[in-house]
Amino acid sequence: xxxxxxxxxxxxxxxxxxxxxxxxxxxxxxxxxxxxxxxxxxxxxxxxxxxxxxxxxxxxxxxxxxxxxxxxxxxxxxxxxxxxxxxxxxxxxxxxxxxxxxxxxxxxxxxxxxxxxxxxxxxxxxxxxxxxxxxxxxxxxxxxxxxxxxxxxxxxxxxxxxxxxxxxxxxxxxxxxxxxxxxxxxxxxxxxxxxxxxxxxxxxxxxxxxxxxxxxxxxxxxxxxxxxxxxxxxxxxxxxxxxxxxxxxxxxxxxxxxxxxxxxxxxxxxxxxxxxxxxxxxxxxxxxxxxxxxxxxxxxxxx
Numbered sequence: 578x579x580x581x582x583x584x585x586x587x588x589x590x591x592x593x594x595x596x597x598x599x600x601x602x603x604x605x606x607x608x609x610x611x612x613x614x615x616x617x618x619x620x621x622x623x624x625x626x627x628x629x630x631x632x633x634x635x636x637x638x639x640x641x642x643x644x645x646x647x648x649x650x651x652x653x654x655x656x657x658x659x660x661x662x663x664x665x666x667x668x669x670x671x672x673x674x675x676x677x678x679x680x681x682x683x684x685x686x687x688x689x690x691x692x693x694x695x696x697x698x699x700x701x702x703x704x705x706x707x708x709x710x711x712x713x714x715x716x717x718x719x720x721x722x723x724x725x726x727x728x729x730x731x732x733x734x735x736x737x738x739x740x741x742x743x744x745x746x747x748x749x750x751x752x753x754x755x756x757x758x759x760x761x762x763x764x765x766x767x768x769x770x771x772x773x774x775x776x777x778x779x780x781x782x783x784x785x786x787x788x789x790x791x792x793x794x795x796x797x798x799x800x801x802x803x804x805x806x807x808x809x810x811x812x813x814x815x816x817x818x819x820x821x822x823x824x825x826x827x828x829x830x831x832x833x834x835x836x837x838x839x840x841x842x843x844x845x846x847x848x849x850x851x852x853x854x855x856x857x858x859x860x861x862x863x864x865x866x867x868x869x870x871x872x873x874x875x876x877x878x879x880x
Contacts (some may be wrong), residue, residue: 578604579655646751667787695781706858726778734766759801844871
């Protein structure tokens with residue numbers, strides 16, 4: 578019936594896996610849980626070794642880190658069931674019927690090609706100041722209900738919590754040309770769009786736990802901008818991709834109307850102040866978007 582696939586890196590995942598196992602047993606369907614550790618630090622490997630004791634669970638450790646796209650393709654290769662549930666490792670299962678909800682939707686499908694996205698949430702209360710940027714981004718830009726996600730179904734696609742048929746993933750695997758952090762979900766969303774495969778957005782969220790501190794989040798933001806520019810070139814600068822990436826669309830519109838020169842002067846003068854604000858206790862999404870546009874200009878040879 579279903580293979581639950583979890584790429585793991587530097588996080589204690591046992592509580593989530595145990596909850597998934599309990600729910601799977603109640604569903605009375607064939608299942609397996611596959612966790613592949615992408616060369617985590619030793620303390621995390623020691624914490625997660627207990628996973629080997631769980632029924633219908635396989636825990637695999639890799640000797641070297643292969644990255645976010647390759648590990649998801651490897652999980653697909655290791656799976657044996659026709660439906661795959663992909664979950665990030667830094668999540669909390671918050672619904673007692675989480676797995677049964679997905680199974681209900683799977684069993685209603687009348688086509689072999691489909692994707693179902695459940696969404697995710699963040700805690701309502703703001704965390705400590707040095708994690709506020711990641712939390713704010715998640716609350717304002719990611720944690721949407723199904724009605725809002727469905728308005729832009731491909732742009733809203735995220736790899737943190739989704740089901741895909743094995744046959745669909747045979748046609749659209751994760752693109753392993755992308756390495757580092759970010760936008761493997763953007764690319765897959767675009768490829769689903771190009772092949773006209775429907776993404777169904779439902780109300781079946783998980784809670785995101787793995788908040789980065791502001792400095793780490795900014796470093797990952799830099800990586801993601803490089804990946805976005807690289808991705809744009811991988812797809813041959815397809816203009817339809819701009820329907821998926823709002824950030825790239827904004828950047829290229831500024832470039833087209835020759836506004837980037839003036840913006841670059843502004844960014845060069847205020848870059849350090851922008852970074853300081855984003856690392857502080859009161860960051861804003863507006864400031865983060867200004868920062869991203871500045872980073873894209875630095876990558877102008879790619880974009």
